[in-house]
Amino acid sequence: MTPGVGRNTDAPAPRSADVAHLAGVSRKTVSRVLNNEPYVSDEARRRVLEAAEQLGYRLNHAARALASGRTRTIGVVALGTAGYGTASLLVHIEHAVRDAGYALRIVNTPDGDPKSIAGAVETLLEQGVDAIVVSEPVVEGEVSVRVDVPVLFLGAPPAFTAARTLTVDIAAHQLARAATEHLLDLGHLTVHHLAGPLRWYASKDRLEGWRAALTARGARKPPVVEGDWSPASGHAAGRELASDPDVTAVFAAGDEMAIGLIHALREAGRRVPQDVSVVGFDGNSVFAYITPPLTTARQPFQAAAREGIRRLVHTIEKPDTDLPPPIDPPIELILRGSTAPPPPHQG
Amino acid sequence: MTPGVGRNTDAPAPRSADVAHLAGVSRKTVSRVLNNEPYVSDEARRRVLEAAEQLGYRLNHAARALASGRTRTIGVVALGTAGYGTASLLVHIEHAVRDAGYALRIVNTPDGDPKSIAGAVETLLEQGVDAIVVSEPVVEGEVSVRVDVPVLFLGAPPAFTAARTLTVDIAAHQLARAATEHLLDLGHLTVHHLAGPLRWYASKDRLEGWRAALTARGARKPPVVEGDWSPASGHAAGRELASDPDVTAVFAAGDEMAIGLIHALREAGRRVPQDVSVVGFDGNSVFAYITPPLTTARQPFQAAAREGIRRLVHTIEKPDTDLPPPIDPPIELILRGSTAPPPPHQG
DNA sequence: TTGAAAGCGCTAACAC
């Protein structure tokens, strides 16, 4: 029963013609069966499947792509290095893509500036993809590529123009706002913000959510501190903020920066959460097990990936019909131990 | 200068024949230039490149693959969910693959049992790849697939037989041994072990490194506790171990399990590192910023990915020449604050 | 150093 057993290993791989011959049908019928097309008798279908199995037949995707003009592959431009966020999003994208019956090509771009993104897109287009996913691109200038396949921008507005452009929000703005409001609700007079690199769209988005919350409550808007997503940058920011006694609450744009920040605060003798409250951003569950457990805003990576790929595949396969209505991603703030009411006011 | 500007967007994409025509050469010469083959005059090369640029020409990989039988693509069977280890390895593989001039296809397999791996390999083979990378497969039964491309097993022995099989070690055994020895050197009478799922090869490898260290020193071998890589499983294991006063040192097979473990120990009133020392495994730098900072064994992901892809590409391109000699991956134990000498003996 | 012809394995369009 093991496919290929007994077949001479040096023999050329079987082609659809071999299957057709063995099944006693034409190549076209084989093709129909393999593509689940209608108008094939059950009997023919059965014989084809049996013959394919018996020969250990594997369809040649390159030939199919060449003949059909479609690759059944989705390309992803992944951003940044091995952070939890990127990795998590990628896993969910892979899953959604495979569920949809597509293959996945990935190109990573350590820095997501327009030029690198353009290069990555160009690479994917040349490799052959039916659509492209760009995750959280950095905004800063225009990307100029000729793109004739649909493009999905995850968690950011379009960074370049394509034939068909889709956008799926990851609700970062609302999450940032919810995180900030949580701190204000606890009684903090204001909330400081440790942002990601400000040239990243993701950073701006979170920053605006934070700012919107402060504006809505009429709270003072302290200057923003800029990090680079790394725990080291959070640590550096923490040293700075620790020296300012007015700082009682900080919203960090990433969990890892939050961890570095908390470490610096404690080194400076400021307790978390008794003296300073900290909220992170991402939702990595490992930070539930540190001391103090990190309160954080969970990004709905899975929902966003599913929804995005669903819309993308729809655009590939039924370009003329309307897209299904968007599903709003869930907003989830995970309350743990790093936040508390502010310390009593020290005249 | 922008490629494609001014070209009618609805016009068919230019083919190599169009480039040949514009450059005044044959299609074969265009092909030679694009593949960096010898025997092309500088003049012809220049004209071809210029024409390609002018037309915004993009080579069709599907056609090339069909004609040449080579895809210039490497497929990766990625294991597990979004852990730091997997993600980090993947990023380094992507980098190495791209440096080598290859494209990347990825199939993820949440559980790495033989059947899932066989399915993933089959999928990649059908999509078309020149080689396959299998990262840290689980051992448990045989995988039966007919594989006629070279396969690289990263951090584990071959999980199935292929035409050509390569192996690159991630030095987990040595790292586990070094981690255990570090604890013994501090004066601990023995070291407990929190392992990953024992059906994973990676778990067994680390377990054996731990056991080898104990054997070499003639230390008692306590029963192994089994986790599932998650911080929650580390936490559960920690509750168990905390109740045993003989436990003064634990080597955890993953950083995240170590974090959960430490949390449980502290909840039970056992201080880390004063009462119990803990060493993790992976090397995620964020855990340098928690309290206490985690001592851990850093896995040489980058070195292993580079070395593995280098050997794989050699096997694809020069199958008849000898492989370059293997480069031993570096062993790196990162000493931080979660380890200390054992507490004074309590008669 | 270059080119002409043949064909990679599949699907599209159209006949039956």
Added chain:
DNA sequence: GTGTTAGCGCTTTCAA
């Protein structure tokens, strides 16, 4: 329901 014919865009002979 099924088969026939003609390519998809490239590389591979092999000849010049």
